[in-house]
Amino acid sequence: MKTENVDVLVIGAGPSGAVAASILHKNGIKVKVVEKQKFPRFVIGESLIPRVMDHFDEAGFIEGVLEKNFEKKFGARFLRGEEVCNFDFSQKFSEGWDWTWQLPRAEFDKTLTDILESRGVDIEFETGVENVEFHGTDSITTVVNAEGTKQIHAKFIIDSSGYGRVLPRLLDLDAPSVLDPMAAIFVHVNDKNRPEGVEGTQITFDVLSQKNWFWVIPFSDGVSSLGLVSPKEFLESIETDDLTETFHNIINQSDYYKERFKGAEFLFEPKKIVSYSAAVKKLYGPGFTLTGNSAEFLDPVFSSGVCFATESGALSAKLAIRQLRGETVDWETEYEQYIMYGVNVFRSYVKTWYTGELQKLFFHPEVNEDVRRKICAVLAGYVWDKENPFVAKHDRAVQAIAHVLI
Numbered sequence: 444m445k446t447e448n449v450d451v452l453v454i455g456a457g458p459s460g461a462v463a464a465s466i467l468h469k470n471g472i473k474v475k476v477v478e479k480q481k482f483p484r485f486v487i488g489e490s491l492i493p494r495v496m497d498h499f500d501e502a503g504f505i506e507g508v509l510e511k512n513f514e515k516k517f518g519a520r521f522l523r524g525e526e527v528c529n530f531d532f533s534q535k536f537s538e539g540w541d542w543t544w545q546l547p548r549a550e551f552d553k554t555l556t557d558i559l560e561s562r563g564v565d566i567e568f569e570t571g572v573e574n575v576e577f578h579g580t581d582s583i584t585t586v587v588n589a590e591g592t593k594q595i596h597a598k599f600i601i602d603s604s605g606y607g608r609v610l611p612r613l614l615d616l617d618a619p620s621v622l623d624p625m626a627a628i629f630v631h632v633n634d635k636n637r638p639e640g641v642e643g644t645q646i647t648f649d650v651l652s653q654k655n656w657f658w659v660i661p662f663s664d665g666v667s668s669l670g671l672v673s674p675k676e677f678l679e680s681i682e683t684d685d686l687t688e689t690f691h692n693i694i695n696q697s698d699y700y701k702e703r704f705k706g707a708e709f710l711f712e713p714k715k716i717v718s719y720s721a722a723v724k725k726l727y728g729p730g731f732t733l734t735g736n737s738a739e740f741l742d743p744v745f746s747s748g749v750c751f752a753t754e755s756g757a758l759s760a761k762l763a764i765r766q767l768r769g770e771t772v773d774w775e776t777e778y779e780q781y782i783m784y785g786v787n788v789f790r791s792y793v794k795t796w797y798t799g800e801l802q803k804l805f806f807h808p809e810v811n812e813d814v815r816r817k818i819c820a821v822l823a824g825y826v827w828d829k830e831n832p833f834v835a836k837h838d839r840a841v842q843a844i845a846h847v848l849i
């Protein structure tokens with residue numbers, strides 16, 4: 444059987460794998476990426492948050508992505524009937540980027556892999572991992588593609604396989620999510636009634652009821668992404684045999700958007716993902732880390748998915764470089780505890796969103812600017828800034844304020 448030797452094998456070429464591979468390559472590490480699909484490929488996760496820009500900057504991606512003229516995102520708007528809550532990232536409490544992008548992931552992820560390939564990073568598409576055997580920290584990975592089967596020997600594996608969850612499945616690392624099972628249905632539309640100016644390009648989350656919300660993410664090419672997130676049972680209760688009809692009915696539930704998207708042309712049949720939250724028992728082991736969706740995924744409500752994907756991809760790469768250079772890495776504190784701190788902050792916000800406490804705070808007229816700035820920093824992804832009491836006391840801050848608001 445054909446064999447290859449690399450320092451680091453990255454499984455999956457989504458944003459997590461791409462950021463990891465770029466940092467490794469820049470540091471002279473022999474890295475190979477194997478990706479099961481042919482790019483461009485569809486994946487959901489189109490609204491980014493500013494913290495990702497730190498990782499794209501470190502990976503050297505900003506300039507190449509700017510050339511694509513993706514829609515810039517400067518904040519987010521939440522609607523609930525007549526109530527409006529705007530967050531402007533330039534007003535956030537923490538230091539950091541004030542903007543990011545909202546974009547079709549197929550084109551974006553392809554942009555990142557094109558940049559990597561232009562720099563000489565070895566990416567093998569349409570090549571899926573079938574099995575991994577560990578011998579201490581060394582590993583032998585069996586991959587399959589149209590040419591057959593081969594083995595890749597690596598000193599370290601970064602598993603960025605997203606919903607594929609390669610190592611969690613092979614090593615029995617999956618754990619149940621503590622969040623209630625939710626579902627999402629989404630589509631891309633030709634946004635031909637898009638108004639001029641900010642209204643046309645603003646990313647919006649329309650709260651239809653406490654647990655059901657509708658997203659509108661306009662892209663720079665005139666296409667918009669629309670989606671509904673709801674408890675699994677609710678989606679099942681409104682679903683008909685025809686998902687296109689189901690989705691037109693959903694659009695009709697949004698008083699704010701129903702006219703804009705009435706009869707809109709769908710660019711594919713609406714797609715559905717049910718019970719998407721995922722967790723793992725461990726984020727690392729001898730010779731590997733789990734990053735991005737291969738590790739933890741919470742909920743789409745605050746667009747944190749790609750941010751964790753790139754944060755964990757970048758950190759895995761930097762720690763793996765140190766280990767390969769002979770340094771001792773404390774994976775428990777330097778990787779798992781660090782990443783889980785941010786995950787836990789966001790988890791508190793996701794939970795209090797669905798209990799209605801955070802929504803109360805978002806839409807309450809008496810919530811002052813200082814509180815909004817601190818919450819804005821969390822929504823921008825600066826969830827490791829412990830100077831922010833809405834980070835440091837994430838498990839209590841929202842509830843404490845919601846409790847005193849009438």
Ligand code: FAD
Pocket residue numbers: 454455456457458459460477478479480486487488489490491492570571572573603604605606607608609627716719734735736737740742743746747748749750752
């Ligand atoms: P991915 O982008 O999924 O990439 C993983 C890659 O691994 C894929 O290309 C796959 O083909 C490859 N792979 C899988 N198995 C194998 C294998 N065996 N061998 C080789 N390669 C393999 N996040 C946001 O930030 N913003 C949002 O607005 C947002 N909206 C969401 C809405 C919904 C309904 C859901 C469910 C999620 C949303 N997310 C969002 C989360 C987002 O989709 C993910 O967090 C993000 O794509 C994770 O990136 P990744 O690089 O970890 O994985």
